[in-house]
Amino acid sequence: DLSQATYRLGYHLMAPSGWMNDPNGLIYFNNQYHAFYQHHPYDPTHGPMHWGHAISDDLVHWNHLPIALAPGDRCDQSGCFSGSAVDDNGVLTLLYTGHNVINRERDTFYQNQNVARSIDGIHFEKSSQNPVIPSQPEGMQHHFRDPKVWKENGSWKMVVGSTEDERGQVLLYQSDQLETWSYEGVLAKHNGGNEGYMWECPDFFPLGDEHVLLLSPQGIQTEGDRYQNHHQTGYFVGQYKKNQFERGPFKELDYGHDFYAVQTFLDGKNRRIAIGWMDMWESPMPSQKEGWAGAFTLPRELLLKNGHLYMKPVDELVALRETEIKLPSRNIANSWSLPLQGQKIELVLAINLSQTNAKGFGLKLAQAEDGSEETVLFFNAETKTVTLDRSRAGEGVTGKRTAPISWNDQLHIQLFLDRSSIEVFLNDGETVLTSRIYPRETSRGTELFTFNGDVQLEDSVGYVLKTVIA
Numbered sequence: 001d002l003s004q005a006t007y008r009l010g011y012h013l014m015a016p017s018g019w020m021n022d023p024n025g026l027i028y029f030n031n032q033y034h035a036f037y038q039h040h041p042y043d044p045t046h047g048p049m050h051w052g053h054a055i056s057d058d059l060v061h062w063n064h065l066p067i068a069l070a071p072g073d074r075c076d077q078s079g080c081f082s083g084s085a086v087d088d089n090g091v092l093t094l095l096y097t098g099h100n101v102i103n104r105e106r107d108t109f110y111q112n113q114n115v116a117r118s119i120d121g122i123h124f125e126k127s128s129q130n131p132v133i134p135s136q137p138e139g140m141q142h143h144f145r146d147p148k149v150w151k152e153n154g155s156w157k158m159v160v161g162s163t164e165d166e167r168g169q170v171l172l173y174q175s176d177q178l179e180t181w182s183y184e185g186v187l188a189k190h191n192g193g194n195e196g197y198m199w200e201c202p203d204f205f206p207l208g209d210e211h212v213l214l215l216s217p218q219g220i221q222t223e224g225d226r227y228q229n230h231h232q233t234g235y236f237v238g239q240y241k242k243n244q245f246e247r248g249p250f251k252e253l254d255y256g257h258d259f260y261a262v263q264t265f266l267d268g269k270n271r272r273i274a275i276g277w278m279d280m281w282e283s284p285m286p287s288q289k290e291g292w293a294g295a296f297t298l299p300r301e302l303l304l305k306n307g308h309l310y311m312k313p314v315d316e317l318v319a320l321r322e323t324e325i326k327l328p329s330r331n332i333a334n335s336w337s338l339p340l341q342g343q344k345i346e347l348v349l350a351i352n353l354s355q356t357n358a359k360g361f362g363l364k365l366a367q368a369e370d371g372s373e374e375t376v377l378f379f380n381a382e383t384k385t386v387t388l389d390r391s392r393a394g395e396g397v398t399g400k401r402t403a404p405i406s407w408n409d410q411l412h413i414q415l416f417l418d419r420s421s422i423e424v425f426l427n428d429g430e431t432v433l434t435s436r437i438y439p440r441e442t443s444r445g446t447e448l449f450t451f452n453g454d455v456q457l458e459d460s461v462g463y464v465l466k467t468v469i470a
């Protein structure tokens with residue numbers, strides 16, 4: 001019973017109840033968006049993984065469908081782990097990892113890859129030929145999961161997350177009909193730097209003239225302000241030739257506290273859309289007391305510019321806008337309380353940096369009247385960084401995250417607050433920060449403040465957003 005749940009989001013996809021983690025099987029199929037996700041329906045913790053399922057016409061309004069995959073069969077005794085979906089000649093087909101625990105105390109398990117198909121797009125049948133890849137290549141370790149499949153020059157290709165000698169790597173497979181696969185070799189591997197011991201949820205696709213390998217490494221080491229989480233989603237950009245990927249350095253994709261296991265897909269408009277899990281293994285999850293945990297991020301369109309991945313909230317999200325509040329240009333010397341209160345809001349702000357002399361400035365969001373709670377976004381003109389500080393953002397949360405930003409004539413800020421989440425998109429998605437926050441429902445203030453000088457706000461706008469998800 002979630003009727004008492006206060007942290008539920010208004011416009012982000014969540015499981016109807018229980019636990020959710022990775023987005024799985026994202027696909028645009030028969031003119032509809034299908035999203036699956038790692039799901040434990042019986043309680044709000046990670047358990048034997050199922051695949052939850054929802055559909056949408058517009059990436060904004062979602063309808064829940066019955067659970068698509070449940071574990072416990074011969075090849076997936078302990079869980080149906082992450083994977084992807086393809087359109088196989090009009091048949092919606094899932095590829096997923098079977099997780100099989102051998103000994104819980106000793107943490108021994110094996111993982112294999114499997115297929116399930118659906119005639120009606122709702123009910124799925126596991127293939128009698130499972131497992132279609134029974135085990136990792138000879139001599140490799142047992143971490144072998146998260147198949148992402150795509151069509152390339154008439155045949156199927158798959159990347160799978162793996163590890164060797166405590167270093168992450170991605171394996172490449174090839175197939176003609178999804179039930180038999182041949183191993184093509186290591187597509188990319190850890191280069192000795194700080195790149196983690198296991199590369200979860202790989203995704204590989206062309207974008208512009210290059211290829212992008214997205215991945216979610218486990219075991220990234222903290223470096224000062226950076227990489228505060230052991231888990232971290234990032235990417236490589238490079239050239240893909242003859243089953244080899246010549247890649248650049250590991251880059252972070254989102255600098256917030258809660259963004260992991262991102263997956264992408266191509267939609268009917270040929271956009272490359274990414275959705276992540278908006279929580280994180282390390283995160284406090286006070287919503288568990290309410291019987292649920294985890295949500296999707298907003299869908300974001302990916303664009304590549306100068307080797308850098310931009311994430312822009314998809315245009316369809318304008319449908320969420322209910323009330324518009326104009327924020328005409330003004331000079332702010334100290335602080336200004338915006339005529340926009342609430343916890344389900346969007347702000348689209350432009351700061352004229354050439355007419356701003358402050359050493360810094362920022363926004364306070366979900367602010368309590370007595371100042372006892374606030375989520376702070378601070379722009380530092382000297383270090384040219386942005387910091388998202390959630391140390392006073394409510395129940396259980398701590399910590400700051402800092403990211404470098406471009407500091408040109410204008411700073412463009414688009415941010416979405418949704419009760420227990422914040423997503424900040426700077427300069428058209430060049431820098432993105434996604435975090436969960438847990439303020440009291442009464443903390444609704446929004447304030448722009450300056451530090452040591454003035455800030456020039458250009459014509460800006462705020463919106464109160466609709467609740468479209470229960």
Ligand code: DQQ
Pocket residue numbers: 021022038049081082083097145146200201260261
């Ligand atoms: N989550 C799944 C795995 C994946 C991990 C299990 C990433 O397949 O590697 O729920 O969060």
